Amino acid sequence: MLSAKISLDPAFVVGPVRPRTFGSFVEHLGRCVYTGIHDPGHPSADEDGFRGDVIDLVKEMGVTTVRYPGGNFVSGYRWEDGIGPVEQRPVRLDLAWHSSDPNWVGVDEFVRWCRKAGVEPMMAVNLGTRGVQEALDLLEYCNVTGGTYLSDLRRANGAEEPHNIRMWCLGNEMDGPWQIGHKTAEEYARLATETARAMRMIDPDLELIVCGSSNSEMATFGAWEHITLTESYEQADYVSAHVYYWEDEGDLASFLASAVNMDRFIDSVAATADAVRAAGKHSKRIHISFDEWNVWYQRRAESRPPSGDDWPVAPVLLEDKYNVADAVVVGNCLISLLRHTDRVHAASQAQLVNVIAPIMTEPGGRSWRQTTFHPFALTARHAKGEVLCLAIDSPLAETKKYGEVPVLDAVATHDAATGEVAVFAVNRSLDSELMLTAPLRAFPGRRVVEAVTLHNPDHTWAATADDATSVLPQSNNTAQVSPVGDLTVTLPPVSWTMLRLTGG
Numbered sequence: 001m002l003s004a005k006i007s008l009d010p011a012f013v014v015g016p017v018r019p020r021t022f023g024s025f026v027e028h029l030g031r032c033v034y035t036g037i038h039d040p041g042h043p044s045a046d047e048d049g050f051r052g053d054v055i056d057l058v059k060e061m062g063v064t065t066v067r068y069p070g071g072n073f074v075s076g077y078r079w080e081d082g083i084g085p086v087e088q089r090p091v092r093l094d095l096a097w098h099s100s101d102p103n104w105v106g107v108d109e110f111v112r113w114c115r116k117a118g119v120e121p122m123m124a125v126n127l128g129t130r131g132v133q134e135a136l137d138l139l140e141y142c143n144v145t146g147g148t149y150l151s152d153l154r155r156a157n158g159a160e161e162p163h164n165i166r167m168w169c170l171g172n173e174m175d176g177p178w179q180i181g182h183k184t185a186e187e188y189a190r191l192a193t194e195t196a197r198a199m200r201m202i203d204p205d206l207e208l209i210v211c212g213s214s215n216s217e218m219a220t221f222g223a224w225e226h227i228t229l230t231e232s233y234e235q236a237d238y239v240s241a242h243v244y245y246w247e248d249e250g251d252l253a254s255f256l257a258s259a260v261n262m263d264r265f266i267d268s269v270a271a272t273a274d275a276v277r278a279a280g281k282h283s284k285r286i287h288i289s290f291d292e293w294n295v296w297y298q299r300r301a302e303s304r305p306p307s308g309d310d311w312p313v314a315p316v317l318l319e320d321k322y323n324v325a326d327a328v329v330v331g332n333c334l335i336s337l338l339r340h341t342d343r344v345h346a347a348s349q350a351q352l353v354n355v356i357a358p359i360m361t362e363p364g365g366r367s368w369r370q371t372t373f374h375p376f377a378l379t380a381r382h383a384k385g386e387v388l389c390l391a392i393d394s395p396l397a398e399t400k401k402y403g404e405v406p407v408l409d410a411v412a413t414h415d416a417a418t419g420e421v422a423v424f425a426v427n428r429s430l431d432s433e434l435m436l437t438a439p440l441r442a443f444p445g446r447r448v449v450e451a452v453t454l455h456n457p458d459h460t461w462a463a464t465a466d467d468a469t470s471v472l473p474q475s476n477n478t479a480q481v482s483p484v485g486d487l488t489v490t491l492p493p494v495s496w497t498m499l500r501l502t503g504g
């Protein structure tokens, strides 16, 4: 058996646990909106056509913010199509996903859904085919109380109170050549800066996110952030980061180490933002909105959009079936995001329902939790208070993509109000158990109140509508605190674990 040690102390703090770390994303893509959150014929649908079973799962998952309406979709979107009487709304081509959108759901419905689901809406504006004026119009429609054409139009459409949306993404993945209206860094930097400046004339306190890179492998990564932030620094609050991981040709070891890439990505973006800060003599810091991250098997048939004359409404697209190893990687990404809580102030797992999602639905039928649901839900529920700065002493393992990586990864949180300590850990070994020890000298009197591990000897096990519960996080009975105050627990290979300690 391998062994590793973590040291934790309430005096060593990275920063607060930020509720917005547990955000998600709903795009007009495949069945995320239609038959995902919205399915008027479903037995649990409410008066707005929203599925009650999905809202319950979103609440159980602990999602805090939801980004909308895209994604690649937003770069060709006319927000005006989605307001007013539903029967008068146009059907439009969605070029990003080669689909048709009947606009049954638009901004007013989305915000209503957010209120019902208890989540904060986060809005993206189209800086692909559109620009400053359309962003201003949408902002006026959403956030101005009344007395102007667009705010009164919102009221006439049934939303008396302003939507009061605080977080706004200035475009989506504008560095990507696949993006409708793709731009060079210089072109985007100018447009984002002027859009932000004008939006702040309506509401100076908005939280504005400029596009960073679509992933750290982009040829323009680093230069894009530098150019964009140099221009927009005083107007921006966040720069975005996006990444998707998948198991490449059976290389499980590298896949399990995906969070090493996420750590390096975050560190590089923060360093770039700080370099711009120094050069520009700025005082504020730019934070990171990691507003798309997940496991996504992009090369599988599930991700191939329709083609030719076929422009379906809500086609089956990106409906990845997640296995146990995928859930371990998702849990590890959350560990990475928490560890960077000083710089990552918001994050959105992409996406929420059906599309690379923790929640799956049948149209008009059942809904279920994928394996990836569980580490998200448990982390969102139990990571409270402050994130601790851990010293991790772990054996290393060789990986093709990232070189030598620690076999153990972990993060811990401490809630000073209740005294509770939560530890989230992954064992990235493919075949060895790992004995984790944590001396609790700085947390005297703590005992284990809950220890659960997500693992299965078959790491390819995936949940289905017929069997979503054969593999759930199970009690880990090896967890204990010795009389001298050493926490020990055995972590099976390819596993994610949560430990909760109280007392003291």
Ligand code: AHR
Residues within 6 Å of the ligand: 027, 070, 071, 072, 073, 172, 173, 214, 292, 350, 351
């Ligand atoms: O989440 C799926 C897609 O991935 C989004 O539309 C896009 O922003 C990213 O490339």
